[in-house]
Amino acid sequence: MEFVGEVKDRASWALHFAQVKANIKQPQRSHKVQVSGKTKTGKPYTYEYKYADLADVDKSVMEATKKVVDDKGNVQFTYFFDVNNTDQGVDVQTILVDVSGFYAVTNKVWFKNFNVGDAQKTASLISYAKRYSLSAAFGIASEDDDDAQDVKNIEEPKVLSKQELDNYTVYYNGIKANLAELYQEAVDGIADAQDWIRGSHTPQDAQAIYQLNQSYKRREKDKQEALKKAEEEAKKEEKLREAQRSEEKPKQEDVSNLFGTLPADGEYIK
Template identity: 35%
Template sequence: MSELTTVNSNQVAAQGNDNMASMFMNMAMNPECDVDKLEKLMALYERDEARKSQVAFNRDFAAMQSDITTVSKGSKVDYSTAKGRTTYSFATLEDIVDMVRPVLQKHGFAVSFKVNTLKDVNVQCSLMHKEGHSIETAMTLKEDKSGGKNDVQALGSSISYAKRYTLSSLLNIATRDDDDAQAAMQKDNRVITAGQSKTLEAKFDQLPIERQDKFIEWLKSQQGVESIPEVRVSAFNAVMSALNKVIASLDKDAA
């Protein structure tokens, strides 16, 4: 996606620009024209036009802010690694675009992205106004290979994230989705207390050696940890339940 909406910039003050262009052309063709004065006049005109376009940009940008709404977090990430489990909800780039597209159109703005992947991932987002003024922001990051992504998926994920982040930054869309994601990761990665660890280990010690080995394999595959002290707080009940089930099955076999 390179552009969210299209604005017809050519129609903005077209008549005035044509008149000025004709005037400068006529002056330049006059053999008696003072080139130095003409250049100064053109520079003065360009500065004045730039000032006017910035004023128009600021005016319409301020008006646009009242139409920018909160984007609901409609997508979820959930995966486990040796370091623990990661799970959070977030608003996708498509979610944000669906909200801002009509708002941009209404107020005479357009957005475009420039992507460079020669070294890392660099995404530049530009917000352009129909009067000619524009602002930009950029973000550079590594490929996102979390969750077992292949190279193509990692590249696409990083580009999408950078577009979402830069677009949200330019339009003042709340970025709490990203903060929520980090908070969720930190909360989910907290390990159990020493007391909780001893409780689980007491259950674990009731298992025969071969069952202990199998249970450790279960911890690795299902919880992303290699020992009981590494179990996360959020997984304590699940691990306790799994241990109780194994113990119950042993008691049943013994009977």
């Protein structure tokens, strides 16, 4: 959670936030949905569950904020959403605002939109993301609703083969791009590619990025080990050459007494 505002106003924000949370009544899970399908082994399944939708959660929070007022009855705390809808997915943050002007921004929640171009399903996904973010901000327990069925039915990511990884494509700035090439651009220092790699991804995209990252680390490790080995071999060869030069160097004969000893008077004594 990110906090914005004057430090002196943070105490006011914290007090009113705590008061709102204390007054929240858990919303009734008045909606019911039936889920059916097949497991990965082909076995059919069906189950039902209840949930509180966005309207239920919003009502619970707003009723609590109405109880946190000053002497004149003015509400001291409120919230709103920051929604970002792109061809990659939907992300939502909840902005928690105090009367002092101090506010907090919750961590971003992001969901892949598998129905880009379908306004109704996209709206449902946004609704789900809002409910998820708001519930998390105020500690409200709510079950997943039918807006999240696409999210619930995402299969576990699989480990890709080398060929699959080499040919894996993603949506980058609205167009399909080869992930391996995009990853290499990030390694080469291209800022846009680096930002995309660090961003939010579907489980399968994240798996592919992880595998590329592991492969890159292995290659770098192999390079370092090969370089170290080459340096060690070079040192060994240099020592060997020094030893060979030492053996080939002719021995110098001691000629100090070849002409006898030179006495003080300058005549040699033989």
